[in-house]
Amino acid sequence: DAKTTQPPSMDCAEGRAANLPCNHSTISGNEYVYWYRQIHSQGPQYIIHGLKNNETNEMASLIITEDRKSSTLILPHATLRDTAVYYCIVIRGSQGNLIFGKGTKLSVKP
Amino acid sequence: ETGVTQSPTHLIKTRGQQVTLRCSSQSGHNTVSWYQQALGQGPQFIFQYYREEENGRGNFPPRFSGLQFPNYSSELNVNALELDDSALYLCASSLWGISYEQYFGPGTRLTVT
Numbered sequence: 461d462a463k464t465t466q467p468p469s470m471d472c473a474e475g476r477a478a479n480l481p482c483n484h485s486t487i488s489g490n491e492y493v494y495w496y497r498q499i500h501s502q503g504p505q506y507i508i509h510g511l512k513n514n515e516t517n518e519m520a521s522l523i524i525t526e527d528r529k530s531s532t533l534i535l536p537h538a539t540l541r542d543t544a545v546y547y548c549i550v551i552r553g554s555q556g557n558l559i560f561g562k563g564t565k566l567s568v569k570p
Numbered sequence: 571e572t573g574v575t576q577s578p579t580h581l582i583k584t585r586g587q588q589v590t591l592r593c594s595s596q597s598g599h600n601t602v603s604w605y606q607q608a609l610g611q612g613p614q615f616i617f618q619y620y621r622e623e624e625n626g627r628g629n630f631p632p633r634f635s636g637l638q639f640p641n642y643s644s645e646l647n648v649n650a651l652e653l654d655d656s657a658l659y660l661c662a663s664s665l666w667g668i669s670y671e672q673y674f675g676p677g678t679r680l681t682v683t
Contacts (some may be wrong), residue, residue, distance in 0.1 A: 492670070493627055494670055498593075501676075502677075503574075503674025503676055503677050505671060505674065509670070509671070545612075547612060549670075557628065558605075558613070558615065558670060558672060560605075560614070562611070562612055
């Protein structure tokens with residue numbers, strides 16, 4: 461599975477959009493990009509995933525560049541409850557285990 | 571919140587002892603994965619169970635073992651506890667075939683003294 465690179469930390473003002481980048485320059489054509497987050501003292505939470513096209517659900521939007529070498533998770537209106545560590549994971553196929561890196565610690569501030 | 575539950579919430583054991591952690595899957599899920607998360611690190615995959623058999627294992631020694639029951643609940647057993655086993659142990663359930671969409675429980679915090 462391709463390696464990912466994320467900034468260790470980011471700040472965002474409450475109510476503003478939070479844009480979390482992820483670099484996956486060695487991604488293969490059949491590898492998906494998954495995003496999870498972990499709020500302090502809780503288990504990780506699945507957010508969204510995508511292959512090529514941009515995806516949106518009730519939690520977030522995922523923008524994948526045309527060359528698929530990077531992606532951005534967008535939380536459109538960040539709240540204090542969005543403060544968490546966000547993990548970008550690249551996975552081949554649909555079955556197997558998750559390999560977590562260190563993620564990005566997002567701090568949403570009033 | 572997910573429908574995944576874990577017990578106990580916290581546990582303190584002594585080096586050399588054995589421990590059993592329990593997990594109940596979300597309704598309808600048939601696959602269970604276990605992860606270990608040390609302080610300040612991302613979760614590390616221990617193993618996954620499907621149809622009561624181990625299906626994939628991370629870089630953990632044999633003293634880490636597991637079980638899955640017909641109702642898809644699961645246990646993680648750790649023998650001969652070491653100080654480095656102190657961590658948050660997370661259970662996640664999913665559907666076989668789309669197991670990257672995993673739903674995690676709140677975890678069990680194990681402290682080994």
